[in-house]
Amino acid sequence: MQGSGIEVLFLGSNFARLLEGLWVTMRISILAVVMSVPLGILFGLFMTLQNPIAKAVSRVYLEFIRIMPQLVLLFIAYFGVTRAFGWNWDAEFSAVLVFTLWGTAEMGDLVRGALKSIPQHQYDSAQALGMSRMQTFGYIIIPQTLRRLLPPTINLTTRMIKTTSLVVLIGITEVLKVGKQIIDVNRFRYPTASLWVYGAVFILYFLACWPVSVLAKYLEKRWR
Amino acid sequence: MKYNTIFKKIAALSLSALLTVGAFTACSGSGSDNASADNAGEKSNATYRTVDEIKQSGKVIIGVFSDKAPFGYVDENGQYQGYDVYFAERIGKDLGVKVEYVSTDPASRVEYAATGKVDIVLANFTVTEERAEKVDFALPYMKVKLGVVSPDSAVVRSIDDLKDKTLIVVKGTTAETYFEKNEPDVKLQKYDEYADAYNALLQGRGDAFSTDNTEVLAWALLNPGYTVGIDALGSADTIAPAVQKGNTTLLNWLNDEIKALGNENFFHADYDATLASVYGSAANPDSLVVEGGVVD
Numbered sequence: 001m002q003g004s005g006i007e008v009l010f011l012g013s014n015f016a017r018l019l020e021g022l023w024v025t026m027r028i029s030i031l032a033v034v035m036s037v038p039l040g041i042l043f044g045l046f047m048t049l050q051n052p053i054a055k056a057v058s059r060v061y062l063e064f065i066r067i068m069p070q071l072v073l074l075f076i077a078y079f080g081v082t083r084a085f086g087w088n089w090d091a092e093f094s095a096v097l098v099f100t101l102w103g104t105a106e107m108g109d110l111v112r113g114a115l116k117s118i119p120q121h122q123y124d125s126a127q128a129l130g131m132s133r134m135q136t137f138g139y140i141i142i143p144q145t146l147r148r149l150l151p152p153t154i155n156l157t158t159r160m161i162k163t164t165s166l167v168v169l170i171g172i173t174e175v176l177k178v179g180k181q182i183i184d185v186n187r188f189r190y191p192t193a194s195l196w197v198y199g200a201v202f203i204l205y206f207l208a209c210w211p212v213s214v215l216a217k218y219l220e221k222r223w224r
Numbered sequence: 225m226k227y228n229t230i231f232k233k234i235a236a237l238s239l240s241a242l243l244t245v246g247a248f249t250a251c252s253g254s255g256s257d258n259a260s261a262d263n264a265g266e267k268s269n270a271t272y273r274t275v276d277e278i279k280q281s282g283k284v285i286i287g288v289f290s291d292k293a294p295f296g297y298v299d300e301n302g303q304y305q306g307y308d309v310y311f312a313e314r315i316g317k318d319l320g321v322k323v324e325y326v327s328t329d330p331a332s333r334v335e336y337a338a339t340g341k342v343d344i345v346l347a348n349f350t351v352t353e354e355r356a357e358k359v360d361f362a363l364p365y366m367k368v369k370l371g372v373v374s375p376d377s378a379v380v381r382s383i384d385d386l387k388d389k390t391l392i393v394v395k396g397t398t399a400e401t402y403f404e405k406n407e408p409d410v411k412l413q414k415y416d417e418y419a420d421a422y423n424a425l426l427q428g429r430g431d432a433f434s435t436d437n438t439e440v441l442a443w444a445l446l447n448p449g450y451t452v453g454i455d456a457l458g459s460a461d462t463i464a465p466a467v468q469k470g471n472t473t474l475l476n477w478l479n480d481e482i483k484a485l486g487n488e489n490f491f492h493a494d495y496d497a498t499l500a501s502v503y504g505s506a507a508n509p510d511s512l513v514v515e516g517g518v519v520d
Contacts, residue, residue, distance in 0.1 A: 012302075082271055
């Protein structure tokens with residue numbers, strides 16, 4: 001067993017490659033989160049409609065996305081679409097699409113839950129004060145909903161960042177795959193390198209998710 | 225390799241979902257068939273590129289492993305290297321185009337070839353009947369058998385030596401299936417990862433470890449005190465390039481290429497450049513390399 005293995009991280013451009021991989025991870029997850037939060041809010045509002053067709057449509061969409069493992073969705077979006085229609089979508093496009101669809105469904109359900117959790121008397125009291133429907137939502141319902149939404153949204157965001165590691169299976173080299181490449185090349189020369197490489201990947205993921213938590217804490221304090 | 229079973233389930237699932245979708249489009253006729261598929265009179269979802277189309281585009285897209293040294297891996301400078309990549313570079317040179325590499329995994333390489341996402345899969349791809357139903361294999365350029373490595377103190381030299389002993393295998397590998405099917409007397413101890421399996425052998429939790437002979441040979445070389453007692457077990461599996469089903473021009477071009485390269489002993493040169501330093505004198509190149517697509 002030669003060396004401790006930590007030097008593997010700094011061989012050639014290994015560290016830069018890990019950072020590049022992290023950027024790929026972040027690029028996909030940021031795009032997906034940025035799109036699925038507004039879309040999810042709209043979807044959540046759509047779900048609370050009393051219309052039976054709207055209910056049925058949103059139910060089917062939500063259950064489909066929730067039951068299908070993300071990996072299956074990725075395979076369908078990347079390989080399946082090509083198989084069925086001959087459309088050759090780019091791997092990153094497929095990944096962003098799948099994560100947005102998934103994020104929208106999950107976010108929508110969170111929004112629905114948050115809206116439903118506002119007690120009826122809040123609406124009634126607002127009405128008693130002579131507020132219009134717009135005013136009721138703007139001053140009473142939405143501010144309370146946002147506060148309730150914050151923790152689960154942060155949870156969803158970090159989950160999305162971590163779940164992007166699945167995109168290796170459609171050929172995208174993200175941070176975890178770069179780590180595996182580095183471990184594999186050195187598996188004979190530095191058998192203990194995996195500990196250091198996975199350690200570095202762990203820290204990188206932490207650095208990616210931590211600012212989101214900090215932001216959440218800040219907002220929660222401000223909105224108290 | 226361990227992804228194989230997961231992949232089969234996923235493939236079955238997505239396939240059934242897609243067949244339904246496919247049936248709908250076939251009825252409505254709204255499927256936008258691409259031109260080459262119409263010309264060839266093939267299935268409407270064939271998306272492959274012919275040799276001429278590849279040459280015109282100026283690049284060939286080849287799916288390789290990026291974390292399976294010494295066959296396909298990325299070195300510390302981010303460059304693709306290895307036995308498969310050496311061959312891929314030559315294909316690019318002989319087609320007169322640049323090579324674009326796509327990193328594939330054991331679980332996704334069939335799909336890559338089957339959907340034409342890449343022109344050629346060169347990812348240490350063992351030819352099996354099951355896979356041959358989904359992709360077209362060209363002539364082989366390598367062969368593998370199983371090997372068994374054991375400590376010098378109790379070298380396992382034949383299957384008989386393994387009777388009532390514990391053999392370490394990695395789940396989903398050909399070694400696992402081979403011993404389960406043919407040698408029920410051998411007690412198997414299964415691990416998910418190669419690293420765990422090797423550690424188990426080093427710690428003496430099993431009497432021997434079996435997987436592809438290439439892998440154990442390379443390992444034994446770097447771990448004094450261990451010997452590969454059996455270096456060619458089971459039937460020889462061949463490794464070949466794969467293309468999308470029906471891509472006959474590219475398949476024929478590859479077959480001609482492999483035959484032509486046989487005349488200059490190209491794959492021995494490939495072995496010397498990529499595998500020799502890993503296997504050293506422990507392996508005989510002729511037991512791994514296939515020249516001109518001819519397996520003896």
